[in-house]
Amino acid sequence: MSISAPRRVGSLRAQRRREVIEAYLYLLPTFVGLILFSLGAIVVSVGISFTDWDVLQPPHWVGLSNYVRLFGTPLNWQVFGNTFYYTGVIVPVGTALALGLALALNRGLRGIVLLRSLYFLPVISSTVAVSLVWGWLYNQQFGLINYLLSVVGITGPAWLADTRTAMPAVIIMSIWKGLGYNMVIFLAGLQGIPQELYEAAAIDGAGAWARFRYVTLPLVSPTTFFVVVLSTIAAFQVFDQTYVMTGGGPAYSTTTLALFIYQNAFQWFHMGYAAALSYVLFVAVAVVTLVQFRVQGRFVFYR
């Protein structure tokens, strides 16, 4: 006995409906988790930013006063400045170094895989552990860095204890830590560039610099854009390094926004103020990322 066409269609529809319901049921735990622990937390933290909640006592509505105080306190401007300083240096320098390293390691030499792995090692190391090690390396009296400088006749500074050198010291360590990650992304980008483009450029008489400038750089620009966006977001949220290496000092010179949020929330229990600071951080990251997406058309070349 054959099944008529309308019955077959109806059965398929019912089966599809069942599959859709089943799919949503599978997704439900993730949806619930996302709504409760991510969206819920985001919505609640917006509310908290308008209160003076200290965890133990019920929150009091304070209106916009957290936001007003936030922009009226000179210390906060220093904290914003530190965060922009860190981001402004680490993103271009870290990206350029990662690209350079990827170019150097993008060749089929013996032992190249080992070299790539070595450069990737800091990425998989704990930030806290490497921060502690770098703290010792930076020690003015007994540190390896100042010892090496003294060998060539230079008296090394008090890296982490001087307001002028503390942030550069944190930046150097952070670049070292993140270099391998960006290098791997660039390697993937470089390996996607067709070899025949280089051959054509060479036939046209292009030298090494011209090949890099007119072939590599444009074709790796989507990867560069990706690295820049990710690095910027990560840089705005820097916390571990400053927390472990300097605690934000000396004299607030390495207090970044994420660290300041942590101090306000979990050391001084000004949850409302910390929530307001978090939204400032969110807006800053969102605006910078938006600008990057807006201007990418001029610099990013998609094949």
Next chain:
Amino acid sequence: MAMQTLDDAWQRSMDRGRFLRGAAKLATAATALGLGAEGLSCGPLAEAAGMSGQLMFWNLAADGYERPDKVGFLDPFRTSYPQVHLKVQYVPWQVYLQKILTLSAAGTAPDVYFASIAWIYDLAKKGTAQNLDSYVQASHLDFKKYYKEFDGLRYPDARGNLYAIPYEWVTIVLYYNKAIFDKARIPYPDATWTYDTYRRVAQELTIRQGGKVVQYGCTADWGYDTSDSLLHSNGGTLLSADNRKCTFNSPPNIESVQYLLDLVYKYKVAPSPAQYTPQQGAEQLFMSGKIAMMIGGVWIIGDLRQQNKIPWDITMLPTGKVERRVINWPNQYVIASTSKNKEAAWKLIELALRPDRPANTFGPGKVPIIRADTKVWLTLDAHRPPKHESAIVEQAKYNVPLQAGPAWSEWRAKLDNTMQSVFLRRMTAQQGVAQATQAIQSVLDQFWAS
């Protein structure tokens, strides 16, 4: 009026709101699951007559802090109250307060726990700590036999209610490298010293080679443990008696700060703070034999005993312009206001204060709160350095309480960060003191207004 209504509505909704309470409970569960602490569960579960049920006790798992349970400290409690199911948790310092407050918000704080002097005001103000006045009055313990370290544990000021019970106290001493003194043929520091003597001898002990200092005479860094005693010795204070005003901006304090700056920059007999790393401080330089004298907390005794590179000893701090004043502060236990077993918690505290508490349950250099116990405690340490550990007890008559007061961790961070700028010569002593006073006052105002 409309604003008031809105405020009230918001307040009511927040008070009633189950979401935050639920969130707090979830956070509590997460905190409890995430305990990086060593848990010990001892004692039988029993529902016998008298005290029974569970008693949760938290202590620090930090280096240098005793683990009293390991030396039988709690055994008498278990013997006396077998029906009480005593659970002990050792929690790391970094997350300690965070966990206590999270659990308190959910109403499940440990029944009795160690609390730093820095937190007492906040715990009392937020209603987390139990008022212990009635327990003290009803106790069989004779508190006249105890060191009077209770003032800082009263809220809102030294005449207020008692919210914690101290079991030991810590203070600051002058450490010195005996080998450096012997080599220079200079007598060791003693109780006759003033801060002028400290500077003069530091000048004699500082050694320069080719324009570079290879051995410093002393330390002169900023911090509650290293500089507050000097402020008090010269007649300065940080807070008013009612803890509402910052009194840091005063001529004696500016003079004290200038004295420290001069040791570093004018006389060049102390390393600048730039020569320390945040984690290591002066202790490392002292231990490597590069500093002759160091002012520091008694807890360093434990670290110095671990090394045998330098021969060392301790003595009283020098006398200032007014007199010798040495800051000290107690370590103490708090009973959670939400505890369902307060009587048992109090019995545990009484055990911590009992006259026959084993001397080895106190940390190195930390003095038992019972006066009579200090003799046993010193005898226990007689065979190991420092030779003059008794100086800690002898200078007790000069003790002044550490001015912790409200929101200590916040205002102290602001004070120390500002003073770092002074010690790195980004501003003068006068400017730094004025700026720090303003920052501290804003924290105090916020605390009392909330």
